[in-house]
Amino acid sequence: MTVDAYLEELRRRLPSTGSRRFLAEVDAHLREATHAGVRSGLDRSDAEALAVEAFGSADVVAQRMWRETGPVAVRRAAGLALVAVGALVMPLYVVPENLLPPAPWTERPSYLSVLLATALVTWVFAGVHAAFAFVAPATHGVCALLLAAALALIASAATIAAGIAWHIEAPETPWSVTAVAAPLALLSLAGLVAAALWARGRAGARYSL
Numbered sequence: 582m583t584v585d586a587y588l589e590e591l592r593r594r595l596p597s598t599g600s601r602r603f604l605a606e607v608d609a610h611l612r613e614a615t616h617a618g619v620r621s622g623l624d625r626s627d628a629e630a631l632a633v634e635a636f637g638s639a640d641v642v643a644q645r646m647w648r649e650t651g652p653v654a655v656r657r658a659a660g661l662a663l664v665a666v667g668a669l670v671m672p673l674y675v676v677p678e679n680l681l682p683p684a685p686w687t688e689r690p691s692y693l694s695v696l697l698a699t700a701l702v703t704w705v706f707a708g709v710h711a712a713f714a715f716v717a718p719a720t721h722g723v724c725a726l727l728l729a730a731a732l733a734l735i736a737s738a739a740t741i742a743a744g745i746a747w748h749i750e751a752p753e754t755p756w757s758v759t760a761v762a763a764p765l766a767l768l769s770l771a772g773l774v775a776a777a778l779w780a781r782g783r784a785g786a787r788y789s790l
Contacts, residue, residue, distance in 0.1 A: 583626070584611045587633045594643035596650050596783065603646060611636060651784040655722040658780035659715035662726055665772030666708040666733065672740050672762035672769070673700055677747075680758045685751050693746050700739035707732035707773070719784040726777040733773040737766040 582590075588608055595603065611632045618628025636642070710729035714722035744759040 582630060582633050584608070584615060584629045584633060587611070587636075587639060591639040591642060594639055596647050596654070600646070607636070607642075652719040652722075654783035655719045655726075655780045656715055658726060658776040658783075659711055659722060662711035662714065662729055662773050662776040663708070665769045665776065666704065666711050666729065668769040668772070669704050669707075669733065669736060669740075669766060672744075672766040673704060673736075676762045676765065677744075677758060680755060680761070681747065682751065682753055682755075685753075690746075690750055693743060693750060696739050696743040696746060700736050700743060703732045703736040703739065707736060711773070714780070719780075723777070723780045723784050726773075726780050730770075730773045730777040733770050737770040740766045 588604060588611075591607065592600065592604055611629075614632035614635065615625065615628045618631050619625055623631065707729045710725040710732065714725035714729065717725060741759070741763045744762050748754050748756065748759065
């Protein structure tokens with residue numbers, strides 16, 4: 582096999598994380614090994630074949646790369662999850678604080694208080710798990726991200742439900758509150774779910790042809 586053919590085969594098998602730098606290093610190594618073989622008296626095709634054989638099959642090399650880059654991918658996913666959790670503060674606090682009119686009741690309805698408390702508590706714990714995923718080993722980090730995504734689902738649902746309930750209890754509340762808060766909550770949730778699933782796929786996947 583030629584060096585170019587080997588590099589193309591390896592490229593198809595590598596994860597995206599760090600693959601460009603790794604391929605450049607492999608290319609440089611194989612070219613140098615080829616030049617050494619030519620200097621020793623081999624023709625170029627035989628020298629390339631010997632260099633490729635000595636380096637190892639693309640399958641084995643790619644499997645090693647997947648294992649080595651898994652933790653990096655999980656940390657990147659955790660960083661995305663932290664941003665997504667942080668963005669939930671917009672629909673939880675910033676939007677209502679700036680758009681809600683004064684409450685018409687002397688005491689907030691208990692079910693609305695429960696919804697708001699649920700949204701706040703699950704948002705906080707989602708952030709805690711996302712932060713843990715950033716520093717934990719890859720396998721634990723994936724579990725933490727999946728749990729953070731589940732908590733974010735509850736936080737988003739409670740936020741949207743609280744917004745609708747607020748309209749019921751205070752009909753003068755502008756619908757712009759829910760119209761702005763709901764998409765923001767769903768976008769934050771989507772970011773968390775995407776991060777968790779990507780981390781699970783990268784750290785948990787077994788490399789196959």
